[in-house]
Amino acid sequence: MRPVIVAAFALLIGTAAQAAGWRIETVPTPARVDAIETVDGSVDVNAGGLWYRLMIGDKGAVLTFLDDGPMIERPDGELPDGHVAIGSGDIARAWLAEPTDRYDHGILGGKLEAGAVVIERRDGAQQTVKLKPDAVFEDLKPRIVDLDGDGHDEVVLIKSSLTQGSSLAVIGLRKNRYEIVAETPALGAPHRWLDVAGIADFTGAGNDNKQIALVRQPHVVGELQLWTYDGGRLRQRAAVPDAADHIAGTRAIDMDAVADFDGDGVADLAVPSLDRTRLRFIGFTPQAHEIGSIALPAAAATDMAVLADGAKPPVALGLADGSLVVVRPAP
8 A cells, every 4th residue: 555645634623522531623534434444553544435544643633545445365265344363472363264144133234154263373273163053253353362361362252142142252272272262151142242342451450361341232231341361261340331332234343442541551441332422431440430431423433443552542433424533632
């Protein structure tokens, strides 16, 4: 991709909404914003079918036209619209495979779900973890992370039973083979779904352990939960009501962001409210609490992206009216 700068858009600070230490700044765009993707640390915005790169500088937001969309290598047999996960540890890559129509939910906007996940190790060896015919991986991307700090990566996915609904599944290495090593209880009925909101050290323990934040049934229940993987088991640590990070029938499953939003050195989570009209900032230490929230000009509608490193970074998201906004701490 060869970026060509076509516009430098000043943020509309004069009309910024402010609440609880945060402000909203609208970024003018050449067309309606349909999607936001974070690729290799860069934030790309799709507006009117064309891709732009979004960067935040001292003088405002800069949209840079891209002559191509995000360039993603797709392995043979990958789930359509799936995402290849890239790891930095002993798992090099992972992707969803063996598309199947045996589950008639369509919560992610299509009729196909994955019947398996392919895991490629750092030495190039591959293994396919297949599900039985009574379940699918109802997800778009594996998440590669060392959850328990033992030096070996796990893979985190949403698994859905055709009769019992979704659960959170952890795939780990056992006797040199990958298999599902832990699951949360299934939600109890078909067409009940979970979405992973983020994985980080949300408790600040500093022992290389990471916790998994997920939203239970983000379309109707909206309970934000925090789970830890320890001793080969998943245990729930916290629950917070009024959260949503997905719109039924869409592929935007990252309508949330992980960063240190209160400046205490510990990861927090930004997530819309259940009706998606407010952006909430949630911390989990010393216990689950709301750091702050701010009303949005329209309902959240796209994935969210963090625009800077360090404490209290700005985040970007697209809204249901087609606008692009940046939410950042107020001066």
